[in-house]
Amino acid sequence: MHPPAPGADGAARPARLAVGVVSAGRVGVVLGAALAAAGHQVIATSGVSRASVSRAAALLPDVPLEPPDQVAQRADLVLLAVPDDMLPGLVTGLSRAGSFRAGQIVAHTSGAHGVGVLAPAAEHGVLPLALHPVMTFTGRPEDVQRLAACSVGVTAGGIDGTEGADEAAWSVGEALVVEMGAEPVRVPEAVRPLYHAALAHGANHLATLVRDCVDVLERAGVRPAERLVAPLLSAALDNSLRHGDRALTGPVARGDVGTLRKHLHELGRAAPEVTASYRELAERTAERAVAAGLLSEQAGAEVRAALKDAR
Numbered sequence: 001m002h003p004p005a006p007g008a009d010g011a012a013r014p015a016r017l018a019v020g021v022v023s024a025g026r027v028g029v030v031l032g033a034a035l036a037a038a039g040h041q042v043i044a045t046s047g048v049s050r051a052s053v054s055r056a057a058a059l060l061p062d063v064p065l066e067p068p069d070q071v072a073q074r075a076d077l078v079l080l081a082v083p084d085d086m087l088p089g090l091v092t093g094l095s096r097a098g099s100f101r102a103g104q105i106v107a108h109t110s111g112a113h114g115v116g117v118l119a120p121a122a123e124h125g126v127l128p129l130a131l132h133p134v135m136t137f138t139g140r141p142e143d144v145q146r147l148a149a150c151s152v153g154v155t156a157g158g159i160d161g162t163e164g165a166d167e168a169a170w171s172v173g174e175a176l177v178v179e180m181g182a183e184p185v186r187v188p189e190a191v192r193p194l195y196h197a198a199l200a201h202g203a204n205h206l207a208t209l210v211r212d213c214v215d216v217l218e219r220a221g222v223r224p225a226e227r228l229v230a231p232l233l234s235a236a237l238d239n240s241l242r243h244g245d246r247a248l249t250g251p252v253a254r255g256d257v258g259t260l261r262k263h264l265h266e267l268g269r270a271a272p273e274v275t276a277s278y279r280e281l282a283e284r285t286a287e288r289a290v291a292a293g294l295l296s297e298q299a300g301a302e303v304r305a306a307l308k309d310a311r
């Protein structure tokens with residue numbers, strides 16, 4: 001591998017690397033394309049399914065498809081972009097196959113794992129990195145632009161408890177992210193599971209909330225539901241990111257207990273599967289509204305009583 005070289009701004013910046021992408025999934029092809037655009041050379045990728053083969057053809061044209069061990073062997077930077085549950089077995093398998101060597105950078109893209117999962121590779125002297133793009137990808141060309149607008153959670157060092165000590169490793173991870181046009185954010189190994197839980201809670205449960213909202217509207221015969229709610233939900237998201245809890249509106253934040261009781265009654269009748277999550281989120285909303293000073297303690301207690309009655 002070429003050692004990290006200082007850039008014009010003095011920051012560590014990896015030289016042109018031979019990049020091997022295992023595999024051509026939704027994330028692998030996008031990061032591969034971004035690294036190629038940054039001047040690195042994607043030398044090979046792997047993929048067996050029709051979806052992976054066609055993604056590779058679209059985003060990594062002229063890059064040969066090879067088995068994972070061969071991709072890893074020839075690369076300076078091995079990018080492991082496989083499903084979370086496959087990652088530990090893949091790392092162990094490639095390590096046993098002798099695919100890793102000292103001086104390589106081995107990075108994975110999983111949010112759930114830190115660098116600990118790369119311990120078998122680190123035993124061969126590789127520089128382990130976790131580079132998790134905080135974005136949802138489908139593996140289409142527009143994702144390369146999306147990557148440039150997002151942050152990437154970087155974890156380096158830490159396998160042997162030396163977290164933070166290996167500044168050069170963190171710098172290599174950050175430099176790679178900057179080269180892909182994205183913004184690096186340091187995520188220490190110890191907080192990686194909590195970091196991932198927070199992101200899943202926000203992004204995945206937000207999607208569930210939106211779909212439940214649309215389903216209830218459609219059940220009420222109000223259509224087109226998506227068009228109806230898009231500006232409202234976009235504004236709610238934007239306001240809460242910009243203004244925090246002060247952006248809270250609605251019957252809970254106002255202490256309109258009569259309206260809240262009606263909601264719970266109607267949901268119980270027409271959409272009982274949504275009632276429990278409505279109640280839980282209303283409770284949490286009331287807690288946040290009281291803590292933010294939007295709702296008095298007394299009004300908060302009345303909201304909680306109404307929610308308890310509905311159980």
Ligand SMILES: NC(=O)c1ccc[n+]([C@@H]2O[C@H](COP(=O)([O-])OP(=O)(O)OC[C@H]3O[C@@H](n4cnc5c(N)ncnc54)[C@H](OP(=O)(O)O)[C@@H]3O)[C@@H](O)[C@H]2O)c1
Nearest residue numbers: 023024025026027047048049052081082084109110136137
């Ligand atoms: N998609 C996202 O929005 C997103 C965002 C951020 C991070 N991530 C993370 O990025 C990683 C990859 O996610 P993804 O969405 O790109 O997955 P994906 O689209 O399902 O692609 C997975 C790729 O891994 C290959 N693969 C599966 N098992 C393998 C194994 N045992 N050995 C070698 N290759 C294997 C698949 O090949 P075949 O198709 O040939 O089976 C496929 O090319 C995950 O850790 C995920 O958490 C995903």
